[in-house]
Amino acid sequence: DESVDKQLFKACVTAYDQFPYNAPKPNIFENLIDKKYKDKLDKYTNFVYAESIFPVPTQLADFLKNYKASDWQRIADDPLYQYAMSILINYRNNIMPTYRIQKNRIDSLQQRYMKLILEKNADHYLYPDANSTLRVAYGKVEGYEPRDGVEYKYYTTLKGIMEKENPNIYDYVVMPKLKELYKTKDYGQYGDKDGTMHVCFIASNHTTGGNSGSPVLNADGQLIGLNFDRNWEGTMSDLKYDPDQCRNITLDVRYCLFIIDKFAGADRLIKEMDLVN
Known part of the structure; x- marks a missing residue:
């Protein structure tokens, strides 16, 4: 349903535009959205869905079926592709590095935290986290x-x-x-x-x-x-x-x-x- 899909797309763009944390937004906001479509995300959404080949399955299938190396520029110029790549590049360059640093810090602190928990509860049984372990269940075949x-x-x-x-x-x-x-x-x-x-x-x-x-x-x-x-x-x-x-x-x-x-x-x-x- 294209109308629902467009609503979801606009909601995603809005979420990125209003991202509350101190992290750079994808370049497409500075280079295009903020310049041409500020407070006009409905207009930007309509532009993307009118110009992109990706939202229409039959159109995309025909394009891929007859694809030639020279057709790459059509993809590179596609507004939905440009939006997606901007999101991906921003994630790789600005989000993931910070995430990895924080995750390593949390993992290190978690080890210290668990060590203290074990020392504090030396006389009690502590059940391990079962995540990522083999799960076995049993039962009977019955209605x-x-x-x-x-x-x-x-x-x-x-x-x-x-x-x-x-x-x-x-x-x-x-x-x-x-x-x-x-x-x-x-x-x-x-x-x-x-x-x-x-x-x-x-x-x-x-x-x-x-x-x-x-x-x-x-x-x-x-x-x-x-x-x-x-x-x-x-x-x-x-x-x-x-x-x-x-x-x-x-x-x-x-x-x-x-x-x-x-x-x-x-x-x-x-x-x-x-x-x-």
Whole structure:
């Protein structure tokens, strides 16, 4: 939405223009904005969006498709490119050096601070900061009842993908080959014993932001899926974990293998794996 994008752009320019700290502003303010568009940021925004090739996806795609070395000047003269480069250069030259100096000072003081904390609390247990460390959670594969009269099973199937198909929404477009595999139930060795193709399952593992892509293992340490989301009722689990309502959502590894093998035909990848039935 260009109108929203323009509002956001103007808000960013305003924030830089009113930057409260003792740091130089990007050169584009002194060289252009303050001279020609002082107190006229709406006019500057309209100028940028009218002259730049970047806000219009089709225009940018055509430009890049037919790009030649001599076209570089078109980019160099682009007002949005000039604004972005001015911000970047100012950040590298004036913001980052000061930030690094202060960060090094803070790191040094933090070490001294922690040393004193340990000495003061020598008789108490102090728990370490878990940031950037390995996060391990455990739970059970199980459904849940979010409210009266509503019960969710612990798994979903390929049938649900077919039911949600909508050719007008990109995320819900179903490829013809996947439809054919579903129609013929050609699931290979990856189908469940109930005759369906399981796609995802939920479990009571406690996850948080950044857990997308985390491996999900069974009790024997075997990969059974990839975590990618939380249920709606469990989004509060960063503050309070409720095992009756909190569920992580996992892509069933069997569906992943099915897509690799039967849909994409990349059986060479399957041959490199040790599959356990």
